[in-house]
Amino acid sequence: MKRSTVRLWQALIAVLVFVAWQVLTQPGLVPPFVWDNPDRAAFFFGEPVKMLKVAWTWFADGTIYKHLWVTLQETVLAFVIGAVLGLGTGLWLGLSSTASALLDPYITAMNAMPRVVLAPIFMVWFGLGIWSKVALGVTLVYFIVFFNVYQGVKEVSPVVLNNSVMLGASRRQLLRHVYLPSATSWLFSSLHTSVGMAFVGAVVGEYLGSASGVGYLIQQAEGAFDINAVFAGILILTAFALVLDYAVTQAERRLLRWRPAQSEVEPL
Amino acid sequence: MAAAVGFESITCTFAAREGGRPYTAVKDVTLSIAEGEFVSVVGPTGCGKSTLLNVAAGLLRPSSGTTRIFGEPLAGINRRAGYMFQAEALMPWRNALANVTAGLEFRGADRAEARSRGEEWLARVGLSGFGDRYPHQLSGGMRKRVSLAQMLILDPQILLMDEPFSALDIQTRQLMENELLELWSANRKSVVFITHDLEEAISLSDRVVVLSAGPETHPIGEFPIGLPRPRDVAEVRLAPGFIALHDRIWHSMKAEVLKGYAQTRNRVAA
Numbered sequence: 408m409k410r411s412t413v414r415l416w417q418a419l420i421a422v423l424v425f426v427a428w429q430v431l432t433q434p435g436l437v438p439p440f441v442w443d444n445p446d447r448a449a450f451f452f453g454e455p456v457k458m459l460k461v462a463w464t465w466f467a468d469g470t471i472y473k474h475l476w477v478t479l480q481e482t483v484l485a486f487v488i489g490a491v492l493g494l495g496t497g498l499w500l501g502l503s504s505t506a507s508a509l510l511d512p513y514i515t516a517m518n519a520m521p522r523v524v525l526a527p528i529f530m531v532w533f534g535l536g537i538w539s540k541v542a543l544g545v546t547l548v549y550f551i552v553f554f555n556v557y558q559g560v561k562e563v564s565p566v567v568l569n570n571s572v573m574l575g576a577s578r579r580q581l582l583r584h585v586y587l588p589s590a591t592s593w594l595f596s597s598l599h600t601s602v603g604m605a606f607v608g609a610v611v612g613e614y615l616g617s618a619s620g621v622g623y624l625i626q627q628a629e630g631a632f633d634i635n636a637v638f639a640g641i642l643i644l645t646a647f648a649l650v651l652d653y654a655v656t657q658a659e660r661r662l663l664r665w666r667p668a669q670s671e672v673e674p675l
Numbered sequence: 676m677a678a679a680v681g682f683e684s685i686t687c688t689f690a691a692r693e694g695g696r697p698y699t700a701v702k703d704v705t706l707s708i709a710e711g712e713f714v715s716v717v718g719p720t721g722c723g724k725s726t727l728l729n730v731a732a733g734l735l736r737p738s739s740g741t742t743r744i745f746g747e748p749l750a751g752i753n754r755r756a757g758y759m760f761q762a763e764a765l766m767p768w769r770n771a772l773a774n775v776t777a778g779l780e781f782r783g784a785d786r787a788e789a790r791s792r793g794e795e796w797l798a799r800v801g802l803s804g805f806g807d808r809y810p811h812q813l814s815g816g817m818r819k820r821v822s823l824a825q826m827l828i829l830d831p832q833i834l835l836m837d838e839p840f841s842a843l844d845i846q847t848r849q850l851m852e853n854e855l856l857e858l859w860s861a862n863r864k865s866v867v868f869i870t871h872d873l874e875e876a877i878s879l880s881d882r883v884v885v886l887s888a889g890p891e892t893h894p895i896g897e898f899p900i901g902l903p904r905p906r907d908v909a910e911v912r913l914a915p916g917f918i919a920l921h922d923r924i925w926h927s928m929k930a931e932v933l934k935g936y937a938q939t940r941n942r943v944a945a
Contacts, residue, residue, distance in 0.1 A: 569734055570764035572752060574778035574825065584777070588768040665768045667811040 429455045453634040461639040465624075475647065477620040481537050481609035482651070485544025486602055490594065493549045497556025498582070498590055507557075514553070522546045522608075526615045535617050544608025551601045552594055559593030560586055595662050598655050606648060621647070677746030678707035679833050679865035680731050685740035687726050700726045702891035704740070706884060710832075711863035715876035717928065718886030719935030724869045725761075727892075728835050731867060732758050744833070757831035759822055761838040765810045771821045772797060772806030778829045796824040800854065816847040820854075827858065834859075834866045841870070852879060852908040860905060873928065877920055878908040885928050888935035896927040 408416075430436060432448045432455075439445045465471035500507040500514075526543050533539040563585060571585050594601075613622025621644050628636030687701040700723035708714045718724050729735035730742055733753040742749040744756075765774045776784075776793040797803055800820040810818055819839060826834065840848045856879060859866060870876050876883045877900055885896040902916055911917055 564763075566760050566762045566764045567766055570758065570760055571766070571777070571781075572734065573732060573756070573758040574829065575754070575781040576777075577781070580781050584781075585766065588766070592768065665770070665809040665811070 425455045428452070450632075450634065453638045455638075457635040458638040458642065461633075461636050462642060465639065465643075471621075471624075471643065474619055474621050474624055475643075477537060478606075478609050478613065478622070478647070481540040481544060481612070481620065482602070482605045484537070484541045485608050486548055486605035488541065489545040489548025489605065490552045490601065492545070493552025494556050494590065494594060497553045498560060498586060500553075501557045501560025501590070502582075502586065514550075518550045518554075523611060526612055529612070530616050537620075540609045540612030540617065540620070543612045544605040547604040547608045548601045551597050551604060555593040555597040556590040559590035563589045592663065592666065595659055598659055599652060602651055602655050603648070606651060610644060677743065679710045679712070679745060680867060681707040681743035681746075682727070682730070683741045683743065685727070685730055685737045685742065687723070687730065687735065688738045699891050700889060701730075701737075702893055704893050706894055708833075708865050708867055710745075710865055713859065713866040713868065713879060713881045714884060715868045715870055715880040715882070716884045716886060717870055717873055717876045717924075718892065719888045719928075719932045720871055720939070723889050723892040724871075724886060725837050728758075728837050728867060728869055731833070732756055732835055734758075753833070755831060756833040756835050757826035757829060759826050759834070759836045759839040761841060763810070763818065765818060765821055765825070767810050770807050770809050771802060771813065771817075774810070774821055775806075775824045775828055777825060782829075792828060793824075796828045797821075799858070800824045816843055816851065819843065819851055823851075823855070823858075830862075832864055834864050834868075836866065836868045838870055840875075841872070848875075849908050855879070856904075856906060856908070873921060873924060874912060875908075877902075877917060877924070878906060878911045883924055885924060885931070888931040888938065895931065896924070898924050 432452050434445045434449050439447065442448065462471075500510060522543065525546060526539070529539040529542040533542055568581065568585055571581055576584060609620065610622040613620035614626050617623045621640055625637055625640035625644075628634075628640060682704050685701060685704045686699065688697050688699045691697050704727060716724055716727065726735065730737050731749075731753065733742075733749055733751055733756075744753055766777065769777065772790070772793045775796055776789040779789040779792065780786075794803065794806060797806055800823055802817060802820055802824070805813065805817065810821070813821065822839070840851050843851065852875065866880075868876070868879060873883075880900050883898045883900060884894050885898070886892050887895045898920065900920060902911055902914060902920075
């Protein structure tokens with residue numbers, strides 16, 4: 408199929424889903440067949456037209472920007488802090504077999520622990536502002552980056568390493584010119600997952616207790632049984648996640664220019 | 676005058692994997708390579724040729740014996756040697772130019788000067804204009820040229836080469852061999868060239884050393900190659916002396932090759 412045809416069909420699927428959703432939920436349009444009350448479907452599933460209206464008013468009166476900005480800040484901070492910590496400890500444990508032997512069980516245990524249960528503790532420690540959400544995001548991002556960097560250090564090609572040694576690299580230079588580039592390439596290959604996790608941490612944190620952010624909007628709407636606003640929040644979050652993902656793809660393209668792209672290996 | 680590389684009863688024993696017996700790859704090897712001499716080391720596969728090269732490079736400490744570099748016992752990495760590996764050794768995150776200048780950078784050379792010398796060396800190996808390509812964007816032959824330039828830019832006195840062209844197709848390989856000979860004759864360095872290809876060994880070298888099959892590899896024959904230089908590797912194969920030399924060396928190798936083959940087969944069968 409041609410690219411444009413694919414796009415057309417993709418758009419058509421979205422329209423179809425929305426139309427079906429609207430038809431099935433709008434009170435009085437279709438005779439009720441699950442519930443007795445014709446308003447029940449709209450109560451549980453919302454109505455797409457009203458949902459879009461809510462989203463539209465949020466953008467029109469500008470309230471949403473403040474919340475999006477907060478969520479973006481939390482996501483970026485969680486990612487940056489988690490990545491730096493993961494890179495540092497990943498390099499350290501990757502290079503020091505003593506440290507990795509000692510700390511291995513603890514790292515495994517911490518990674519196995521469901522991090523979301525830490526959210527209340529972070530609220531006590533860091534308050535209801537952005538930092539408790541950042542902390543939650545960091546715990547999620549950290550392990551992804553850590554394991555990738557650790558693997559990256561372990562899998563540095565011994566030939567590349569020996570070659571650099573023969574070219575006169577000192578231990579420091581090996582770290583800077585061989586281990587670090589190799590580890591960061593693994594870090595970047597996990598970029599999509601780790602940015603996604605930072606986002607999850609931010610939204611879940613907001614949902615559990617905050618005064619701003621898109622997660623907070625959803626939680627407020629839910630408290631008022633405003634199902635349309637809940638769906639509007641979800642829609643905006645999804646769009647936001649797609650924009651983030653696009654930004655990551657662009658960053659990846661710039662940073663991993665030296666890596667063979669799929670298309671170069673297998674020309675279409 | 677002291678030899679460029681002198682192995683004095685080198686033995687390398689490796690600890691066993693999974694409770695087997697320790698493995699002695701190289702046993703009691705005494706061998707010397709003169710300054711400016713091109714020596715090829717041939718032997719059956721898996722006979723410890725690379726082990727010997729790693730010892731000369733200082734990447735591997737022998738279990739016993741001494742390595743002397745221009746008369747001085749080697750401790751640590753051999754700073755007077757350049758090493759060209761069989762496998763891909765370029766840093767994939769550096770472009771061709773940055774790979775060529777890596778050694779200069781490690782030695783703290785001036786950036787601009789390193790750059791211009793790098794460009795010069797890229798041109799010398801026939802890659803001017805390819806400096807900004809990354810290794811994956813280059814062909815196998817081109818990557819070997821970059822490796823060659825990367826090694827030679829540091830002007831090492833000893834070149835250690837571990838089957839450097841074995842992954843190339845025959846035409847590219849002969850081109851590279853001729854280029855190597857040309858670069859070498861312009862500035863004669865001592866070369867230890869490991870190969871399993873006898874024809875390659877004879878056409879390049881001043882002397883061919885034959886190793887026995889592993890374990891406990893040791894030299895079993897040395898053959899001076901008196902073919903006139905400069906040589907063209909494709910043409911020298913047709914020279915009358917070549918066939919006779921090939922015959923003689925092959926004769927001494929044959930038993931070892933069969934032994935090596937039988938061992939590998941037994942190992943697979945076991």
